[in-house]
Amino acid sequence: MLQSFYTAFTGLNADKTWLSVISDNIANVNTVGFKKENAVFEDLLARSLTTFKNGAPVNQEIGGGTFISTTVKDFSQGTFMNTNNPLDLALDGEGFFMVKDETGVTYYTRNGEFRLDANGDLINMLGMKVQGWMLDEQGNLAGAVGAINIPMDMPPKETTEIKFESPSNLDSRVEDATKMENDKAEIGSNFSHIGFDPSEANSYSYINTVTIYDSLGNPHSLSYYFQKVDGNTWRVYSTVDGAIVPIKLKFADNTINDNLYSYIEFQFDDQGKLITDSLKAGYQVSYKYDTDITKSAGEFDVSGLTAAIGSLHIKKIQKNNDEFLVNFHDSGVVRTITVDVGGTTETHYIGNILDSNGNIVGEIDYTSGKITFDDASIEKITLDYVEPVSSGATLTGTVDNPVKCPITTSYDTMTSPDVNNKNTIDISSFWNDLKQVASDFIFYAQQDGNSKGDIMSVAVSEDGTIRATYTNGKVKDIARLAVATFKDKEMLVRKGNWLYVPNVQTFTPVIMPGGVISKVRSGMLEMSNVDIASEFINLITAQRAYQANARVITTDDQILQETMNIKR
Structure with missing residues (x-):
C-alpha cells in the first residue's frame, strides 16, 4: 500500500516541475x-510480471508513477514587432544570429537587438x-x-x-560643330589651336560635367565636350577646372599607350551603335609639369612654351617671398586686338587668366x-x-575601356607630382553603352572618388547586407550578416540572456x-513564441493534476487509518 504513496508523490513532483x-x-x-x-512526461514502472494461462500470456504491470524526462524547445517562428530602429533585426525563417564574447566563445541567438x-x-x-x-x-x-x-567616417x-x-x-x-575661324591656324609664333575652344559654343555640340576628387577630397570639375565633326563622327575633349587635359588610351590587351592625345574620335553605324574599330586618338600632345617662370619687366614670358590655347594651368604663385597654392587657368577665350608698335599695326590674340571661381585675375x-x-606683387608662377x-597625328585601333585623362592634384600639396606616375582617370565601359539616335542628349556617368564623409545612417537589407550612408552622399556596402543553423536544434543548450550554445562544443553549425x-x-524584432492562452490551459491542467495526486495521497492515508483501526 505504501507504493501508492510514492506513485502519487512522483505525480506531485512531475506536476510541480511542469508548473x-x-x-x-x-x-x-x-x-x-x-x-x-515543452515538458515531456515519462512513465515509471514499479514491477512487471508475465504469466501464461492456457498458453496465452497474461501481463501484470504496476506503474510507479511519472517524471519529466526532458524539455523540448519549440523553435517555431515568433511574431514580428515593428521598432523602426534599422539595427533591430529579426530572422524570417531558419537560423540564428552569431555573437562572440571577449573570450572568443561564439553564441547563437534569435534576439536581434543590436x-x-x-x-x-x-x-x-x-x-x-x-x-559576419x-x-x-x-x-x-x-x-x-x-x-x-x-x-x-569615409576617407577621401x-x-x-x-x-x-x-x-x-x-x-x-x-x-x-562650326569650325572656328582660327581653327588649325598658327596663332603667334609658338601657339597653335587644336580645333576646340571651350569658350566657343560653336566648336562643340554638347557639354556635361562630372565632379571628381583629388587625394585630399577636394572637388574638381571634369567637363566633357562632345564635338560632332560630320555625319556619324564625333570627338570628345576634356577639361579639369577649365584647363584642357589630354587623353591616354588603354587597349583591349590592357596595354596603355604612353602618348597623350588632344581628343578621341569615334563613329556610329546607321543603327546608332558604335563602330568599335573606328576609334582614333587625334593630335598628339605632351603634358608639361611644374614649369617655374619668374617675372621680368612686369610680365611673365611664356613665349618659350609651345602650348595649346586654354591649356595653361597655374598651380602656385610667389608673392613677397611667400608661396601660395592657387588654381588659375587659361580660359581659352581668344579675342583680337590691334596694337600700334612704332607706327606699325600688329594683330594680337588675347585671352584671360581665371581663378577657380571664374574671376579674371590676369591676361x-x-x-x-x-x-x-x-x-603686381606676384613675382613667380x-x-x-x-x-x-x-x-593631325592619329592613332587608329580597337580600344577597350579606353580613355584616361590625367589630372593635377598639386593644387593641394606643395610637392610636385611625379611625371612618370601621373594620376589618371579611367573612363571604362565608355563605348559599350554610348549610342547615337534621334533623341535628346543624355549624359550619365559614375565616378569612384569622394570627399570625406561622416556616417549619417545604417540600413540592413533582406540579404543581411549592411549599408552605411555618409554625409558626402556615398552609400557603401560594409558587411553581410552571418546566419547559422543546426541539423538538430535540440543540440542547443540555453545559457540565459537569449543565448544558446551547442551541447557538444565541437559540433559545427552550417x-x-x-x-x-x-x-x-530590419526595424523589427521577433517576439517570444509563447502562446498565453495555451500556457493558461496547461496551467489549469497542471493544477488539477497536482490536486488529483494530492487526493490520492489523502485517500491512501485514510485507507491506512482504517487498516490501523482493525485492531482496537
Missing part, C-alpha cells in the same frame, strides 16, 4: 527571441560582437567570419575611374607670349600645360550569409 516550465514560459512572454519549452558601439562595432545588448563578413570595394565577401565594424578617395552608362546618348539630329597675350596679373607635338535560408527583417 515551473509553464511559469518560465509565461514569464518570458515579452522576451525578444525567446523560444518556449547597436553600434563607440568604435563602430556591431554589438548586442550584452556587448558581444555580431558576426566584411565586404571589399566590389561588395564581395572578404575573409573569414568575424566582427562587423562600421566605419564612422581620389577619382580613378569614370563609367559612362546607359542611357547616355548623342543626338544624331544636331548639326556639325595672356598669345601673340607675344606674355602674361600679366592684376596683382609655377604652371603645367599641354604642348602640341604633331598636328553558416551562410543572410538571405539564403532566411530573410533579415
Whole structure:
C-alpha cells in the first residue's frame, strides 16, 4: 500500500516541475527571441510480471508513477514587432544570429537587438560582437567570419575611374560643330589651336560635367565636350577646372599607350551603335609639369612654351617671398586686338587668366607670349600645360575601356607630382553603352572618388547586407550578416540572456550569409513564441493534476487509518 504513496508523490513532483516550465514560459512572454519549452512526461514502472494461462500470456504491470524526462524547445517562428530602429533585426525563417564574447566563445541567438558601439562595432545588448563578413570595394565577401565594424567616417578617395552608362546618348539630329575661324591656324609664333575652344559654343555640340576628387577630397570639375565633326563622327575633349587635359588610351590587351592625345574620335553605324574599330586618338600632345617662370619687366614670358590655347594651368604663385597654392587657368577665350608698335599695326590674340571661381585675375597675350596679373606683387608662377607635338597625328585601333585623362592634384600639396606616375582617370565601359539616335542628349556617368564623409545612417537589407550612408552622399556596402543553423536544434543548450550554445562544443553549425535560408527583417524584432492562452490551459491542467495526486495521497492515508483501526 505504501507504493501508492510514492506513485502519487512522483505525480506531485512531475506536476510541480511542469508548473515551473509553464511559469518560465509565461514569464518570458515579452522576451525578444525567446523560444518556449515543452515538458515531456515519462512513465515509471514499479514491477512487471508475465504469466501464461492456457498458453496465452497474461501481463501484470504496476506503474510507479511519472517524471519529466526532458524539455523540448519549440523553435517555431515568433511574431514580428515593428521598432523602426534599422539595427533591430529579426530572422524570417531558419537560423540564428552569431555573437562572440571577449573570450572568443561564439553564441547563437534569435534576439536581434543590436547597436553600434563607440568604435563602430556591431554589438548586442550584452556587448558581444555580431558576426559576419566584411565586404571589399566590389561588395564581395572578404575573409573569414568575424566582427562587423562600421566605419564612422569615409576617407577621401581620389577619382580613378569614370563609367559612362546607359542611357547616355548623342543626338544624331544636331548639326556639325562650326569650325572656328582660327581653327588649325598658327596663332603667334609658338601657339597653335587644336580645333576646340571651350569658350566657343560653336566648336562643340554638347557639354556635361562630372565632379571628381583629388587625394585630399577636394572637388574638381571634369567637363566633357562632345564635338560632332560630320555625319556619324564625333570627338570628345576634356577639361579639369577649365584647363584642357589630354587623353591616354588603354587597349583591349590592357596595354596603355604612353602618348597623350588632344581628343578621341569615334563613329556610329546607321543603327546608332558604335563602330568599335573606328576609334582614333587625334593630335598628339605632351603634358608639361611644374614649369617655374619668374617675372621680368612686369610680365611673365611664356613665349618659350609651345602650348595649346586654354591649356595653361597655374598651380602656385610667389608673392613677397611667400608661396601660395592657387588654381588659375587659361580660359581659352581668344579675342583680337590691334596694337600700334612704332607706327606699325600688329594683330594680337588675347585671352584671360581665371581663378577657380571664374574671376579674371590676369591676361595672356598669345601673340607675344606674355602674361600679366592684376596683382603686381606676384613675382613667380609655377604652371603645367599641354604642348602640341604633331598636328593631325592619329592613332587608329580597337580600344577597350579606353580613355584616361590625367589630372593635377598639386593644387593641394606643395610637392610636385611625379611625371612618370601621373594620376589618371579611367573612363571604362565608355563605348559599350554610348549610342547615337534621334533623341535628346543624355549624359550619365559614375565616378569612384569622394570627399570625406561622416556616417549619417545604417540600413540592413533582406540579404543581411549592411549599408552605411555618409554625409558626402556615398552609400557603401560594409558587411553581410552571418546566419547559422543546426541539423538538430535540440543540440542547443540555453545559457540565459537569449543565448544558446551547442551541447557538444565541437559540433559545427552550417553558416551562410543572410538571405539564403532566411530573410533579415530590419526595424523589427521577433517576439517570444509563447502562446498565453495555451500556457493558461496547461496551467489549469497542471493544477488539477497536482490536486488529483494530492487526493490520492489523502485517500491512501485514510485507507491506512482504517487498516490501523482493525485492531482496537
